[in-house]
Amino acid sequence: MAGFIINGGKTLTGRVIIDGAKNSALKLMAASILTGGRTRISNVPIIEDVLTMAEMLQGLGVKVRADQKEKILEIDSSNINNPEASYELVRKMRASILVAGPLLARFGQVKVAIPGGCNIGSRQIDLHLKGFESMGAIYSIEHGYINCHISRSKGGGRLKGAVIDLDFPSRGATENIMMAAVLADGRTIINNAAMEPEIDDLVKFLISMGADISGQGTASLTIEGVDCLSGTDYSVMPDSIEAGTYIAAAGMCGSDVIIENARHENLEIFFLKLKEIGVDIDVVDENTVKVSSPEKRGRATNVSTLPYPGFPTDLQPIITVLLSTAKGVSIVTENVFENRFMYIDELNRMGANIKIDGHHTVIDGVEKLSGAPVRAFDLRAGAAVVLAGLIAEGVTEVSDIFHIQRGYSDIAGKLKGLGADIRVVK
Ligand code: EPU
Numbered sequence: 001m002a003g004f005i006i007n008g009g010k011t012l013t014g015r016v017i018i019d020g021a022k023n024s025a026l027k028l029m030a031a032s033i034l035t036g037g038r039t040r041i042s043n044v045p046i047i048e049d050v051l052t053m054a055e056m057l058q059g060l061g062v063k064v065r066a067d068q069k070e071k072i073l074e075i076d077s078s079n080i081n082n083p084e085a086s087y088e089l090v091r092k093m094r095a096s097i098l099v100a101g102p103l104l105a106r107f108g109q110v111k112v113a114i115p116g117g118c119n120i121g122s123r124q125i126d127l128h129l130k131g132f133e134s135m136g137a138i139y140s141i142e143h144g145y146i147n148c149h150i151s152r153s154k155g156g157g158r159l160k161g162a163v164i165d166l167d168f169p170s171r172g173a174t175e176n177i178m179m180a181a182v183l184a185d186g187r188t189i190i191n192n193a194a195m196e197p198e199i200d201d202l203v204k205f206l207i208s209m210g211a212d213i214s215g216q217g218t219a220s221l222t223i224e225g226v227d228c229l230s231g232t233d234y235s236v237m238p239d240s241i242e243a244g245t246y247i248a249a250a251g252m253c254g255s256d257v258i259i260e261n262a263r264h265e266n267l268e269i270f271f272l273k274l275k276e277i278g279v280d281i282d283v284v285d286e287n288t289v290k291v292s293s294p295e296k297r298g299r300a301t302n303v304s305t306l307p308y309p310g311f312p313t314d315l316q317p318i319i320t321v322l323l324s325t326a327k328g329v330s331i332v333t334e335n336v337f338e339n340r341f342m343y344i345d346e347l348n349r350m351g352a353n354i355k356i357d358g359h360h361t362v363i364d365g366v367e368k369l370s371g372a373p374v375r376a377f378d379l380r381a382g383a384a385v386v387l388a389g390l391i392a393e394g395v396t397e398v399s400d401i402f403h404i405q406r407g408y409s410d411i412a413g414k415l416k417g418l419g420a421d422i423r424v425v426k
Helices: 022-034 048-060 087-092 094-107 126-134 171-181 197-208 240-253 264-277 313-324 344-349 379-391 411-417
Strands: 003-007 012-017 038-042 063-067 072-076 109-113 137-142 145-150 163-165 187-191 212-214 220-224 233-235 254-260 280-285 288-292 329-333 354-357 360-364 373-375 395-399 421-425
Touching (some): 003 379, 022 048, 022 094, 022 171, 022 240, 048 072, 048 087, 087 094, 094 126, 094 145, 126 163, 126 171, 171 187, 171 220, 197 233, 240 254, 240 264, 240 288, 240 313, 240 379, 264 280, 313 360, 344 373, 379 411, 411 421
Parallel strands (some): 012 254, 038 233, 163 187
Antiparallel strands (some): 063 072, 187 220, 280 288, 354 360
């Protein structure tokens, strides 16, 4: 299995370009099922999760042509012949569940494997299913699969618009329900909807296909169902979490690192926290920032994750690395997932002093980290140990890097381009 070998202590400098957002691209790919036409998606990050989603679409009968060099996908959903998402693929990537809404909307039925837990928590899908049910679908769970179809007693044919109040602003549920609602009969209102910028990107994509959606950027989305949607040509927004990862790397050991395609309006709270730590962030223009680390160790601060516009849970492991060597005690609270601290033991193996107390961590900043063999437990936990390796004294060996490759395109190449001493080994 492949790993990274990082020789820590190098100063990063130069430029890095951020790719398209994973958590938007995957949804746009799923949404392309909603049309019998052709869809062209550009600025697609070339990462494992995108390739898995392409494989899933192909399994349904969708034609997907990928130009990896140009980062473009051409998707033809005119001949879908199998509305079933297999366990093999759903297990690999939970976002596969997002084909359920589009398949249900277009074909009136879907069979999709139950995703199950993952390394960051149990990750329910009850809100997705309740939403479909409110729109007239019925579902049953058998042999690890959800079978869902539109109830004949409710008219069959099309889903019916409904008012859906989410108990929690789940991104996945908001996206799945919205994709189901665009082809439903009548008006759907999703209250307490997630507001992450990637939801906005999906709204824009659907509107470009002919959907009628209002309330964009707010917690209440109104969707007027239309009879059909057409193909479209759309460019994925930049990845804020990838940007946040490189900004944090520069904030730990960077000198004038320029980060391009960093849509920083989406990173307000993250920037606020980095400034509290003492990171020097210079906004060059709306898509570019210049970042340098504090001359000495940064300052401690407290962080609490919440749905957007709160502090993103995906950047929780990343900022923890910065705080692990800050002066003083920081408290980080995880409010979105119940099990997102598995990487803490890895940081402690590198000399950090972090204690876990329920959904809080107490970080007593240490003078320095030291290189050690560590594992990537999940995507962002993996990125966190890579960043720790950049500032640690000596050599850090990161194993299980397939988790990192699921969501970061060429992280070793990009860090190397900034002057890091990192290489991939088999
Ligand atoms: N939840 C429920 N019931 C549901 C849906 C969610 O209880 O029906 C709970 C979950 O168990 C979790 C919380 O609500 O505790 C948040 O889940 P949400 O549905 O918002 O997350 P998601 O759509 O499964 C996406 C991203 C994650 C990101 C979260 C939160 C994708 C493919 N994934 O997951 O990204 O952490 O939103 O912002 O969009 C990552 O990129 O590393 C990653 C994990």
